[in-house]
Amino acid sequence: MPRLGDIMDTxxxxxTKLWYxxxxxxxxxxxxxxGQLKGxxxxxxxxxxxxxxxxxxTLAAPLQALAGAIEAKDGRxxxxxxxxxxxxxxxxxxxxxxxxxxxxxxxxxxFGDQVFSPQGKR
Ligand code: HEC
Numbered sequence: 001m002p003r004l005g006d007i008m009d010t011x012x013x014x015x016t017k018l019w020y021x022x023x024x025x026x027x028x029x030x031x032x033x034x035g036q037l038k039g040x041x042x043x044x045x046x047x048x049x050x051x052x053x054x055x056x057x058t059l060a061a062p063l064q065a066l067a068g069a070i071e072a073k074d075g076r077x078x079x080x081x082x083x084x085x086x087x088x089x090x091x092x093x094x095x096x097x098x099x100x101x102x103x104x105x106x107x108x109x110x111f112g113d114q115v116f117s118p119q120g121k122r
Pocket of ligand 1 (some may be wrong): 004005006008009011012015037051052055056059085086088089090092093096098101103
């Protein structure tokens with residue numbers, strides 16, 4: 001069984017990649033990363049009954065908004081929904097006595113070995 005911290009570390013990676021895919025207007029990659037991120041959060045909620053379900057459900061709205069922005073290929077809506085999702089990450093951390101785990105919009109692109117711009121544009 002994966003440890004919650006490991007599921008979260010993977011979620012962190014997807015959260016970061018999602019941002020860079022959206023920023024590069026690579027909507028196919030953004031949709032993929034969003035699906036991966038969602039899957040991880042669902043898994044966390046299923047495996048760890050101790051985590052407040054309300055905090056997972058709170059994320060449903062921003063996740064839905066992100067999906068809509070990606071579908072509409074709308075960078076501005078994407079950025080706004082991304083901020084709301086990130087607030088949702090932090091509210092759960094605070095609710096679970098982990099207010100020292102603070103997520104934000106990524107500041108530096110750490111995945112130097114992955115191309116985020118749509119295919120053909122490097
Ligand atoms: C439903 C509650 C909940 C939500 C929502 C949530 N987390 Fe977490 N997260 C936790 C808990 C609880 C821990 C502490 C796990 C532990 O103690 O091992 C944690 C830990 C983490 C860690 C630290 C992992 C480590 O071992 O260093 C990261 C990074 C993280 N979360 C990222 C995120 C991101 C990004 C999101 C939003 C996309 C998010 N979390 C949403 C509950 C949540």
